[in-house]
Amino acid sequence: MIEYIDSSRLFHLHNRFLSVVLSLRPDEEGSPELLTAYIGAPLDAPEAVLALLPRWEGASFDSLRQKLPYACPTEGRGDYRPPLVCARDAEGQNCTELFYESHRIDAGKPRLEGLPASYVESSDEADTLIITLSDPLTGLKAEISYTLYRERPVLALSVRYLNRGTEALTLEAAGSACITLPGRYDLIHLHGAWAKERAVERVAPAALTRTVSSARGASGHEHNPFAVLAAPDTTEFEGECLGVILVYSGSFAITADENAYESTRLTAGLNPRCFRWNLRPGESFQAPEALCVWSPDGLNGMSQAFHSLLRERVCRGFWRDRPRPVLINNWEATYFQFNHEKIITIARAAADLGVELFVLDDGWFGRRDDDNCSLGDWVADRRKLPGGLKALAEEINALGMRFGLWFEPEMVSPDSDLYRAHPDWCLHAKDRRRTTARRQLILDLSRREVQDYIIDAVSSVLRSAPIGYVKWDMNRNFKETGTAAEGVYQGEVPHRYMLGLYRVLEEITSAFPEVLFESCSGGGGRFDAGMLHYMPQTWTSDDSDAVERLYIQYGTSLCYPTSAMGAHVSAVPNHQVARVTPMKTRGDVALGGNFGYELNLAAQTPEDMEEIRRQIRQVKAVRETTQRGVFTRLSSPFDANLAAWQFTDDRRVILCAYRILAKPNPELTRIRLRGVPEGEYTAEDGSSVSSAVLMNAGVPVPFPRGDFASCVMVFEKK
Numbered sequence: 001m002i003e004y005i006d007s008s009r010l011f012h013l014h015n016r017f018l019s020v021v022l023s024l025r026p027d028e029e030g031s032p033e034l035l036t037a038y039i040g041a042p043l044d045a046p047e048a049v050l051a052l053l054p055r056w057e058g059a060s061f062d063s064l065r066q067k068l069p070y071a072c073p074t075e076g077r078g079d080y081r082p083p084l085v086c087a088r089d090a091e092g093q094n095c096t097e098l099f100y101e102s103h104r105i106d107a108g109k110p111r112l113e114g115l116p117a118s119y120v121e122s123s124d125e126a127d128t129l130i131i132t133l134s135d136p137l138t139g140l141k142a143e144i145s146y147t148l149y150r151e152r153p154v155l156a157l158s159v160r161y162l163n164r165g166t167e168a169l170t171l172e173a174a175g176s177a178c179i180t181l182p183g184r185y186d187l188i189h190l191h192g193a194w195a196k197e198r199a200v201e202r203v204a205p206a207a208l209t210r211t212v213s214s215a216r217g218a219s220g221h222e223h224n225p226f227a228v229l230a231a232p233d234t235t236e237f238e239g240e241c242l243g244v245i246l247v248y249s250g251s252f253a254i255t256a257d258e259n260a261y262e263s264t265r266l267t268a269g270l271n272p273r274c275f276r277w278n279l280r281p282g283e284s285f286q287a288p289e290a291l292c293v294w295s296p297d298g299l300n301g302m303s304q305a306f307h308s309l310l311r312e313r314v315c316r317g318f319w320r321d322r323p324r325p326v327l328i329n330n331w332e333a334t335y336f337q338f339n340h341e342k343i344i345t346i347a348r349a350a351a352d353l354g355v356e357l358f359v360l361d362d363g364w365f366g367r368r369d370d371d372n373c374s375l376g377d378w379v380a381d382r383r384k385l386p387g388g389l390k391a392l393a394e395e396i397n398a399l400g401m402r403f404g405l406w407f408e409p410e411m412v413s414p415d416s417d418l419y420r421a422h423p424d425w426c427l428h429a430k431d432r433r434r435t436t437a438r439r440q441l442i443l444d445l446s447r448r449e450v451q452d453y454i455i456d457a458v459s460s461v462l463r464s465a466p467i468g469y470v471k472w473d474m475n476r477n478f479k480e481t482g483t484a485a486e487g488v489y490q491g492e493v494p495h496r497y498m499l500g501l502y503r504v505l506e507e508i509t510s511a512f513p514e515v516l517f518e519s520c521s522g523g524g525g526r527f528d529a530g531m532l533h534y535m536p537q538t539w540t541s542d543d544s545d546a547v548e549r550l551y552i553q554y555g556t557s558l559c560y561p562t563s564a565m566g567a568h569v570s571a572v573p574n575h576q577v578a579r580v581t582p583m584k585t586r587g588d589v590a591l592g593g594n595f596g597y598e599l600n601l602a603a604q605t606p607e608d609m610e611e612i613r614r615q616i617r618q619v620k621a622v623r624e625t626t627q628r629g630v631f632t633r634l635s636s637p638f639d640a641n642l643a644a645w646q647f648t649d650d651r652r653v654i655l656c657a658y659r660i661l662a663k664p665n666p667e668l669t670r671i672r673l674r675g676v677p678e679g680e681y682t683a684e685d686g687s688s689v690s691s692a693v694l695m696n697a698g699v700p701v702p703f704p705r706g707d708f709a710s711c712v713m714v715f716e717k718k
């Protein structure tokens with residue numbers, strides 16, 4: 001519910017999980033400024049927090065503006081913390097003052113034009129407050145939108161900037177959200193690199209500006225557009241924290257700034273380093289959405305709120321709530337060296353084992369025998385596939401499996417017919433060399449004709465054969481980000497690229513609503529809520545080693561649901577780290593995501609074939625729970641030799657435990673489950689166990705001997 005209390009000039013946004021108090025307070029000259037006076041556990045008397053705001057009286061050395069929790073801070077007014085907005089006029093002046101002008105409260109949640117965002121299915125799911133701030137001199141306005149979901153601890157924030165003046169302005173920062181919390185906080189974020197994405201890092205409070213960001217034109221492998229401010233004593237199960245995720249897939253910045261007054265400002269939005277936007281009179285600019293979750297129940301409480309929000313109100317479409325198919329992908333089995341017969345041999349073995357979807361990866365088009373050429377030429381290579389995609393897809397369908405296909409539509413190889421025909425269709429800077437990476441360039445998706453080309457090229461392949469799944473890959477990041485299009489301000493190109501990509505994705509995914517789309521970027525280099533709006537799952541990492549995956553999947557789960565994570569069993573020695581792990585462990589780890597295989601199923605030992613058959617049976621029996629149940633982290637591989645997590649719904653509880661290295665003379669591993677619905681459960685050996693025993697006494701975990709041991713225990717509710 002959202003109320004405006006005129007007598008106190010405050011807005012109270014509240015539900016049974018949280019309160020947000022926004023205050024309209026006069027500055028020293030009486031102009032009303034918007035302050036975020038409170039965000040936290042529900043309040044019965046929101047007026048009380050106004051007394052906690054710093055006052056003009058007693059502020060020495062002009063320090064008050066350093067202390068106030070501005071909702072939309074600007075440059076040039078003596079608030080030296082990172083601003084949310086910076087607008088420069090033609091003379092280079094960037095002083096902006098934003099004062100309250102008006103507000104509106106509506107049921108429901110409006111769409112964000114051209115951008116991915118969370119949504120509601122009916123207007124009674126949420127309420128939205130839109131507050132307009134305005135700069136009297138330049139005519140710049142900021143419409144800040146606050147949506148509070150009625151049954152979730154979630155606040156969605158975004159800002160639309162409008163130029164209602166008479167002179168053009170250049171936006172140098174146009175952020176999405178600014179929240180200031182009193183106190184000092186640990187910053188938790190996810191970092192990494194190719195094949196080691198999303199490790200959890202927890203940084204102690206520091207009187208510094210700490211920034212999580214990407215300047216790559218993609219959310220990136222290095223940082224994720226997600227960060228948490230956690231009280232220093234917050235654990236997985238207890239304590240307060242505020243998580244923020246941007247619904248955006250390009251360059252971003254999330255900044256936590258702590259000052260000398262023990263308050264912490266969090267800003268989130270487009271990365272100002274890679275952003276300039278000309279805002280002419282009459283124009284507007286929509287910043288992406290930031291989603292905030294407040295949890296009093298530790299990090300698991302925050303993660304669970306993000307999981308259900310992203311799964312149910314960011315992901316969309318036919319596959320949103322459907323069990324995801326068990327798949328086989330030929331990449332690590334064949335790389336580029338395959339032909340029709342080789343694929344069919346693997347597919348036959350897969351179908352016999354119960355696999356439901358065959359995915360043909362890179363190498364099926366142009367003359368692509370390696371990664372040197374052909375991106376952009378989306379025509380089947382008849383040397384490898386003499387009957388084309390149609391014959392292959394039909395043969396795979398006849399085996400009882402869907403057929404899926406890899407694309408990398410945003411790219412072009414210099415050695416391609418597309419590049420020879422349109423050398424100016426790639427991102428490049430005038431008169432500079434075009435720097436390749438993986439011997440490819442990036443198509444200029446800021447241009448409408450390039451967007452249309454991609455929509456047509458991908459759509460005509462999808463229409464040419466029975467294709468039920470697409471893996472949408474992206475294997476390099478921005479370097480020279482310019483466009484050859486006439487009259488475009490080059491500083492706008494990085495964000496215009498993202499808008500173009502979102503248009504392409506919207507068009508293609510709506511034209512093929514029953515195709516399951518999975519995004520990918522050299523593994524998990526664009527794993528974010530923006531991509532999940534169009535494609536409900538993402539390839540988590542190119543590292544398919546079971547032990548490495550414990551860390552990657554654990555870190556990813558801080559924010560993203562398991563239904564978003566592709567997780568495959570691959571060959572040993574593993575292709576990324578050469579580790580040899582048991583087939584059972586590889587399956588038990590992949591059970592924590594959208595399950596699949598990435599090896600030659602036609603060349604396994606009889607024992608491994610039996611184990612694979614068992615795994616597929618198990619996945620099909622429990623995937624409703626592993627893909628849609630409540631996911632709880634129990635033990636972190638970052639802290640211990642033991643990783644453990646739990647899936648819970650009203651049918652069953654599943655404990656997944658992994659002991660990384662074997663130890664001599666080991667102690668009994670006992671794990672206490674969490675949040676088990678009250679009742680009696682049947683264990684796999686037929687014995688009975690109560691929810692109280694599972695949670696209070698715990699479960700003895702019978703790990704097998706040896707390194708990289710795993711144990712999955714399923715308890716069915718009676």
Ligand code: DGJ
Pocket residue numbers: 331361362406473475520521522523539541542
């Ligand atoms: C990177 C992806 O992450 C891999 O799974 C594979 O599809 C290759 N690209 C193909 O080039």
